[in-house]
Amino acid sequence: MNVSEPQVTRVTQTSDRSGRASLNxxxxxxxxxxxxxxAAATAGFGAVGPWRDLVQDVGAPQAARIIADAGLRASSLCRGGFLTAADDAGIRAALDDNKLAIEEAATIGTSELVFVVGGLVGSTPGGAPTSGVDRDLVATRGRVADRIADLVPFAAEHGVRIVLEPLHPIFAADRAVISTLAQALDLAAPFAASEVGVVVDTYHVWWDPSLRKSIARAGREDRIASYQVCDWVLPLAAEPLNSRGHVGDGYIDFATITGWVRDAGYVGDIETEIFNEEIWSRPTWQTAATVLTRYEKHVAPHL
Known part of the structure; x- marks a missing residue:
């Protein structure tokens, strides 16, 4: 990561090409x-992608007002998912929580609810497995498919699309048993494109040798619901989940991947979503301004 980030200044006008930029x-x-x-409005973003904790802090109706009063739109809501429970109580809890998430998404005015599907039953996020961990990946993915089928009718009634996000394979055990865009598309295939879509998140899919083919397929099937960007920086943090960097600080080829997303016909918002302790420690307005500057330099020219 570039630790000598130049001083950034606040931008008060939104440029045309920044209108698709969203601050997750x-x-x-x-x-x-x-x-x-x-901070997003001041920097010049057109949208925000809120996480549910912030929505729940104020309630979904008030969250909708906050976003609208800032002159922004909600590009997505993060997150639903964690669908891998095998017991009746766990399944009921997952369905109830995801139905609440669907209602929250509809209330704040977004049709896109991002799903992180969950890891193996008995996994510990970032830690060792419990004694009763279920290592059957095939069965776990089957339960994910079953829960998506359970939730699609409810989501459709609320005008919300379930948006599947594949995560990098280093998170397969504890956070997401789908690791490639192709896997996400296969899970989405039984449903209409308006019901189940996918996220192209550069951090999670940049390494995939089949990425160009999968993005093109997602475009043909009209399933790209979100394009998220941040960079792969090394060394990984002690908590790998928090290893994301600003666009341009790492190894990802944003020109190429953005071009593939463009050619696939995606015209929606582009969210920058970064998990990084150092970036979190900086002033909110400064981070927002840096994010938009990097978006305009490394992403927007290739849309």
Missing amino acids: TATVKHASLAEACE
Whole structure:
């Protein structure tokens, strides 16, 4: 990561090409929804992608007002998912929580609810497995498919699309048993494109040798619901989940991947979503301004 980031200044006007830029609130983790929206609007973003904790802090109706009053739109809601439970109580809890997430998405005015599907039953996020861990990946993925089928009718009634996000394989055990865009598309295939879509998140899919083919397929099937960007930086943090960097600080070829997404016909918002302790420690307005500067330099020219 570039630790000598030049001083950034506040931008008060939104350029035409910045209108698709969205600040995912995970990037400014310690800000409230109102603070994140103020920073995004001041920097020149067109949208925000809130996480549910911030929405729940104020309630979904108030969250909708905060976003609208800032002159922004909600590009997505993060997150639903964690669908891998095998017992009746766990399945009921997952369905109930995801139905609440669907209602929250509809209330704040987004049709896109991002799903992280969950890891193996008995896994510990970032840690060792419990004694009763279920290592059957095939069965676990089957339960994910079953829960998606359970939730699609409810989501459709609310005008919300379930958006599957494959995560990098290093998170397969504890956070997401789908690792490639092709796997996500296969899970989406039984449903209409308006019901189940996919996220192209550069951090998670940049390494995939079949990525160009999968993005093209997602475009043909009209399933790209979100394009998320941040960079792969090394060394990985002690908590690998928090190893994301600003666009341009790492190894990802944003020109190429963005071109593939463009050629696939995607015309929606582009969210910057960063998990990084050092970035979280910086002033919210400064991070928002840096994110937009990097977007305009490394992403927007290739849209």
